[in-house]
Amino acid sequence: MLMCLRVLPARVTRNFSRCCSNYVARMRFINKLKEDEGACLTALESGNIFLYHTLAPLLRKTQQGVFQLPLLPFKDLEGILNRLGKDGSMVKDSVLITCTEQNRALFCLDVGELDQQAVEKECGGNFVDLRKAFFTLRGEEAPLVARGQALLRWHQGNGFCSASGKPTTRNQAGSQRVCHSNGLIYYPKMSPVIITLVSDGKRCLLARQASFPRGMFSALAGFCDMGETLEETLRREVAEEVGLEVVSVRYSGSQHWPFPQSSFMVACHATVSPGNTQVDVDHEELEEARWFTLEEIRAALKLRTPPRNPRDQPPTIWVPPSYAIAHKLIREWVDDQELHYDGK
Ligand SMILES: NC(=O)C1=CN([C@@H]2O[C@H](COP(=O)(O)OP(=O)(O)OC[C@H]3O[C@@H](n4cnc5c(N)ncnc54)[C@H](O)[C@@H]3O)[C@@H](O)[C@H]2O)C=CC1
């Protein structure tokens, strides 16, 4: 049976300036839900839930061929679970994701214990790999499926206290887990990563790991070591991976990146002096790294889908898709070059 499925309202995360007081109220409401078990349960009972099956999100294709994230009201999901032979109270295992501008709470739940096809039939959708979901959903929904999967994955991997070995229990919102034997509180974890586009003033440096799809080059990236500042990570990673010394750094933006596990990507532009551009690639980390001209980068940005060259021909160069922060760095570099040098 096809249940009443709702699709996420268009502006869950946008329009910062439209109504500041509403934003403040919403953030305070979300914070309250993390701390007040009763309020969170009430919000869940009147809220909407999106589903995963073994961490693959449920998507639905509209008649126009657009993929959407189906949202199930609490009662509908309870009914589905009952019909599929599960205790409907399992809905209470949902974790809090956010709240709409109408203060309607949004949760997600992994139904990996149920038969996948039976849930798909009940919900009129399909569970798809997160990577596919992330790149096919509209802008507002992609970060939500990434956040949901990251939180669910964290819960699945943190059921036991690493100090006592005893089971941990989660709060209603799913924003923390506690070991009651020693009082340790665990919070969802992300690994900070620096990603940087290095420029020598006229060219930018892109690299590829052997695991990247054929022809794809991206900015340099690396995990922060304990105790490092972001600037120190950036200098170290550039030195380690391509043997260059960075002379200036400029912050660009940040992004949560769900692959393969939660990373907090901090994106920066960096420059090396024009006299210090000889690349010395660490082939343990990278398959290739080299300087690209503005023309080469412009051509790479024009490709919307990965090119399919015959294997016996050199691959066409392409860059990560628009949602990846690496893409934003590359585009900003092109804009900067066009503004200052007009490609000359
Ligand atoms: N959103 C975007 O545009 C892009 C995102 N990335 C992401 O950046 C991340 C880091 O890039 P890499 O070049 O792989 O990093 P990396 O250059 O630091 O090398 C990875 C190695 O670092 C070690 N490592 C240290 N701390 C780690 C931690 N907390 N988690 C996992 N490994 C750790 C491991 O030995 C691992 O093999 C990757 O997860 C990748 O998916 C990379 C490029 C573009």
Ligand SMILES: [Mg+2]
């Ligand atoms: Mg790296």
